[in-house]
Amino acid sequence: MTNLKQIADLANVSILTAYQALREYGEVAADVRQRVRHAADESGYTLNVTIRDVAALAGVSVGTVSHVLNDSPLTKPETRQRVLQAISDLEYRRNSIARGLKSNQSRLIGYAWHSAEDPIRRNTLLDRFLYDIAQAAESWGYHILTFAQPDPTSIRSYEELIQMTRVDGFVLSDIAYNDARIAYLRKTGVPFVAFGQSRPDWQIPSVDVDGQLGMRMAVEHLLARGHERVALLSWPEGVRIGDSRAQGYMDAMRSAGIEPPPQWVGHTRNAVDHALFATQQLLAATPRPTAIACANDVMAFGVMRYLEQAGLRVGVDVAVTGYDDTPVAELLQLTSVRQPTDVVAVRVIEMLIGEIQETPVARRNVLLEPSLVVRASSRSQR
Numbered sequence: 001m002t003n004l005k006q007i008a009d010l011a012n013v014s015i016l017t018a019y020q021a022l023r024e025y026g027e028v029a030a031d032v033r034q035r036v037r038h039a040a041d042e043s044g045y046t047l048n049v050t051i052r053d054v055a056a057l058a059g060v061s062v063g064t065v066s067h068v069l070n071d072s073p074l075t076k077p078e079t080r081q082r083v084l085q086a087i088s089d090l091e092y093r094r095n096s097i098a099r100g101l102k103s104n105q106s107r108l109i110g111y112a113w114h115s116a117e118d119p120i121r122r123n124t125l126l127d128r129f130l131y132d133i134a135q136a137a138e139s140w141g142y143h144i145l146t147f148a149q150p151d152p153t154s155i156r157s158y159e160e161l162i163q164m165t166r167v168d169g170f171v172l173s174d175i176a177y178n179d180a181r182i183a184y185l186r187k188t189g190v191p192f193v194a195f196g197q198s199r200p201d202w203q204i205p206s207v208d209v210d211g212q213l214g215m216r217m218a219v220e221h222l223l224a225r226g227h228e229r230v231a232l233l234s235w236p237e238g239v240r241i242g243d244s245r246a247q248g249y250m251d252a253m254r255s256a257g258i259e260p261p262p263q264w265v266g267h268t269r270n271a272v273d274h275a276l277f278a279t280q281q282l283l284a285a286t287p288r289p290t291a292i293a294c295a296n297d298v299m300a301f302g303v304m305r306y307l308e309q310a311g312l313r314v315g316v317d318v319a320v321t322g323y324d325d326t327p328v329a330e331l332l333q334l335t336s337v338r339q340p341t342d343v344v345a346v347r348v349i350e351m352l353i354g355e356i357q358e359t360p361v362a363r364r365n366v367l368l369e370p371s372l373v374v375r376a377s378s379r380s381q382r
Contacts, residue, residue: 145166158184
């Protein structure tokens with residue numbers, strides 16, 4: 001397995017410089033950082049500081065580092081100091097604590113529950129994802145420890161679990177652009193894998209489903225059914241998954257030679273009542289849209305409720321598509337984009353076990369394709 005010293009040698013830099021470049025610490029020149037990243041990418045290397053890296057930086061054997069970690073009196077004071085400095089420079093002691101020193105692993109993986117925007121309707125996709133990661137983790141002999149995180153910007157729960165050595169790593173979901181959890185876990189070196197992507201320069205281990213492609217598939221389906229006035233209902237700008245799906249909508253419309261006017265793009269919270277009100281605004285546009293592509297199923301439920309109240313027929317007067325293919329979507333015959341959460345879960349857990357056991361998988365960024373399930377809400381030709 002490739003180690004940090006080999007990456008440093010390939011990039012012709014010191015081990016410490018290679019570490020700082022990959023961790024984005026210190027004042028590493030841009031060309032040096034790029035050289036180190038290139039060496040890591042070419043080798044399929046994911047930064048994982050091991051006892052061998054500490055030994056190489058300190059210029060001692062692995063056994064000597066082990067003696068120092070176990071506070072053995074057999075090590076000379078000057079050697080001990082050199083090893084301790086290497087441990088500090090590479091933040092190895094912090095990593096070791098966070099991983100339970102490998103010989104004392106908890107075999108628990110942390111996963112946070114988040115507050116739903118609509119308290120009546122939980123996030124069915126993430127409920128299903130939790131079940132899937134629990135199944136996948138158990139196949140590796142691990143279990144999922146769930147905990148509440150009402151504030152998605154807070155890291156307090158993560159800090160407490162790490163300090164108590166309660167978990168060996170974390171699975172993250174509901175990823176934001178500048179996610180505070182990711183920033184914290186990257187800094188501490190605690191293993192984690194994200195369901196979703198964040199800032200591209202962070203180079204985090206992640207598995208995602210192509211939201212841009214999924215929305216494009218939904219809009220192209222509506223266009224193929226004869227709809228040219230297709231509206232979009234999504235989150236406010238700045239929400240990562242909403243921005244991605246909005247880009248898929250714009251790509252599909254522009255590829256068809258249609259430039260959507262601003263009044264065809266609506267924004268709403270992820271709640272039925274809010275989506276209902278936003279639908280009223282969308283359908284007040286001139287010319288009125290004949291189809292609405294929604295960024296998730298909850299928003300689509302709000303659209304369908306408004307259409308019913310307005311005396312308009314779903315799939316006939318106005319076509320509707322959702323996203324996530326929740327069980328209710330099937331009951332309501334809502335066309336929806338399906339995300340393969342079972343496959344996501346398997347890949348996330350496989351990747352995380354590699355991070356925990358210091359045997360990282362070759363691909364640390366996986367992007368899966370969604371599929372479109374067509375039902376009565378959009379099946380009719382216009």
